[in-house]
Amino acid sequence: MKRQKWINSILLHVIMIPAAVLFLLPIFWMLISATKADNQILSATLSFLPGTSLADNWLELSDDLPFLRSVFNSVGIAVLYTILATLISAMGGYALAKFQFVGRKYLFALIVATLTVPYAVLAIPQFILVARELRMSNTWWAVMLPGLANALGIFFMRQNMLSVPSELLEAARIDGASEVGIFARIVLPVVKPALAAVGIILFLFQWNSFFWPLLVLPDKNAYTIPVALGTLVGLTRVSWGGIMLGTAISTLPFLVMFLFLQRYFIAGITVGATKG
Amino acid sequence: MRRSLIVDAPRRKKTRLYLWRRLTPYFFLSPFFIFFLTFWLYPIIWSLVLSFVNTRRRPWTLDWDFNWLRLVNDSFFWEALRNTFLIFVGQVPMMITLAVLLALAFNSDLLRAKGFFRFAFFAPLVLGAVPYSAVFQLIFNGNFGVANYFLNRLGIESINWLFEPVPALLTIIIAVTWRWTGYNAIIILSGLQSIPNALYEAARIDGASAWQCFWRITLPLLRPVLLFTFVLSTIGTLQLFEEPWLITATGPGGATETLLTYLYKQGFRSFNFGYASAIAYAVALIAAFLSFLQIRFVGARDE
Numbered sequence: 292m293k294r295q296k297w298i299n300s301i302l303l304h305v306i307m308i309p310a311a312v313l314f315l316l317p318i319f320w321m322l323i324s325a326t327k328a329d330n331q332i333l334s335a336t337l338s339f340l341p342g343t344s345l346a347d348n349w350l351e352l353s354d355d356l357p358f359l360r361s362v363f364n365s366v367g368i369a370v371l372y373t374i375l376a377t378l379i380s381a382m383g384g385y386a387l388a389k390f391q392f393v394g395r396k397y398l399f400a401l402i403v404a405t406l407t408v409p410y411a412v413l414a415i416p417q418f419i420l421v422a423r424e425l426r427m428s429n430t431w432w433a434v435m436l437p438g439l440a441n442a443l444g445i446f447f448m449r450q451n452m453l454s455v456p457s458e459l460l461e462a463a464r465i466d467g468a469s470e471v472g473i474f475a476r477i478v479l480p481v482v483k484p485a486l487a488a489v490g491i492i493l494f495l496f497q498w499n500s501f502f503w504p505l506l507v508l509p510d511k512n513a514y515t516i517p518v519a520l521g522t523l524v525g526l527t528r529v530s531w532g533g534i535m536l537g538t539a540i541s542t543l544p545f546l547v548m549f550l551f552l553q554r555y556f557i558a559g560i561t562v563g564a565t566k567g
Numbered sequence: 568m569r570r571s572l573i574v575d576a577p578r579r580k581k582t583r584l585y586l587w588r589r590l591t592p593y594f595f596l597s598p599f600f601i602f603f604l605t606f607w608l609y610p611i612i613w614s615l616v617l618s619f620v621n622t623r624r625r626p627w628t629l630d631w632d633f634n635w636l637r638l639v640n641d642s643f644f645w646e647a648l649r650n651t652f653l654i655f656v657g658q659v660p661m662m663i664t665l666a667v668l669l670a671l672a673f674n675s676d677l678l679r680a681k682g683f684f685r686f687a688f689f690a691p692l693v694l695g696a697v698p699y700s701a702v703f704q705l706i707f708n709g710n711f712g713v714a715n716y717f718l719n720r721l722g723i724e725s726i727n728w729l730f731e732p733v734p735a736l737l738t739i740i741i742a743v744t745w746r747w748t749g750y751n752a753i754i755i756l757s758g759l760q761s762i763p764n765a766l767y768e769a770a771r772i773d774g775a776s777a778w779q780c781f782w783r784i785t786l787p788l789l790r791p792v793l794l795f796t797f798v799l800s801t802i803g804t805l806q807l808f809e810e811p812w813l814i815t816a817t818g819p820g821g822a823t824e825t826l827l828t829y830l831y832k833q834g835f836r837s838f839n840f841g842y843a844s845a846i847a848y849a850v851a852l853i854a855a856f857l858s859f860l861q862i863r864f865v866g867a868r869d870e
Contacts (some may be wrong), residue, residue, distance in 0.1 A: 311688065317702045383598070
């Protein structure tokens with residue numbers, strides 16, 4: 292019996308290890324190509340060792356576009372967006388979980404229902420609204436505004452707020468604490484892990500977002516990293532080393548973070564699945 | 568006069584407090600609600616209206632069947648729909664099967680070094696569509712890509728991945744599978760972990776094999792989770808944009824044109840908002856219909 296278990300385990304690893312290597316290959320290839328010159332990347336004799344053109348690739352990358360500016364835009368937008376959207380989700384989730392008010396049930400059902408609406412339906416009116424009527428193209432706000440009401444975020448926050456004991460809130464009210472004070476000093480600290488999970492997912496969503504920023508950021512100086520890289524990929528004469536360096540810069544922080552914060556990432560990913 | 572003032576002051580304070588207490592939930596909800604109304608509810612209705620508007624001419628005029636009639640007769644739309652459907656059929660069932668196998672492996676105590684495997688299969692989740700599309704374009708380069716390098720090593724001739732219709736679709740399918748298998752595996756794994764162990768123990772006492780356990784216990788109990796991943800993948804596939812846009816540039820000759828790349832071209836290259844809205848609502852209707860079918864056939868016995 293024990294021997295059988297051993298054999299099964301080895302068999303499992305014989306399948307899983309090559310599969311894992313195959314899955315890691317694109318990431319490995321991205322990192323290694325970031326250090327190579329184009330004639331090494333596109334060559335008949337492929338090398339799986341790093342090259343020596345990292346610095347040249349950086350020059351190539353910032354030659355075509357103000358790439359440092361894109362990094363700045365991406366960081367600024369993602370940080371601001373995450374703070375605002377997480378706070379808005381937490382506030383809304385708190386109201387939906389801990390208060391009785393007219394229309395609560397319907398509003399919650401409506402929010403959950405919009406989770407199933409394809410984004411395609413929203414893109415055009417959002418574009419007319421933000422770019423044509425509010426004339427916000429090429430600003431950080433144009434990128435952030437439509438996503439500030441995140442249905443998944445409020446849904447997840449509500450589920451977590453349900454477990455905050457109501458007695459705790461009542462006790463604080465009797466002690467004369469203000470409603471805002473209760474939210475900031477009692478509720479938020481209790482749901483910190485949920486805030487972290489939502490924050491990570493929202494940050495990642497905004498950081499990687501391409502379709503919408505592509506629409507509202509036509510100016511080179513306003514590009515975020517995905518828009519900048521997406522434009523480079525579309526050009527006929529491209530520096531692959533430069534592009535791979537750009538992709539490495541935009542993903543490496545998350546790969547490292549993923550190693551340490553797996554638990555929060557996975558909590559965020561299974562947000563929608565928790566309702567079963 | 569004086570007496571009533573003394574009595575009134577606390578009472579007035581009390582009513583104010585009461586009113587504030589009643590308004591509190593609205594206060595907390597208002598930021599979300601304002602953005603939700605402006606950027607979600609209003610656009611959902613607006614784009615439905617736009618799909619009935621002729622936006623080819625100024626001023627825009629209401630014309631009920633202008634866009635929808637064009638949609639029905641537009642061969643480019645049907646081709647985009649066909650391509651999207653081919654990707655869906657080729658990709659989603661395979662990916663969900665892989666995700667189930669992966670989740671089973673992660674749930675098994677036979678697997679060692681789980682941290683390594685977790686990183687290998689779940690790391691694609693943090694990659695954005697643009698970075699991974701760029702890498703895949705490089706890997707599937709017809710002349711010098713790694714994919715062909717390995718094929719040659721196995722004695723198979725190089726494939727012109729990006730510039731022939733079927734290989735181009737295959738490239739998209741492989742890319743999407745690479746990116747999303749881990750995501751689905753995580754969801755399925757959470758479903759696996761919620762199956763009570765006692766069920767398996769009871770089955771083992773009755774002499775059931777591992778194979779029987781899988782088909783009789785695991786799979787039926789996973790059904791709601793599988794349904795969820797299927798519906799999500801359906802909506803996702805119907806909205807495929809970055810991969811065909813960046814890896815194959817919707818080519819060759821429109822072979823990887825998808826519904827959303829076509830919508831993008833109509834809406835934001837030709838700025839024909841009315842027609843693009845009709846395409847968007849067609850996507851929504853197809854998504855709703857497919858989700859309905861899946862819920863009907865996969866989830867029927869649940870309630």
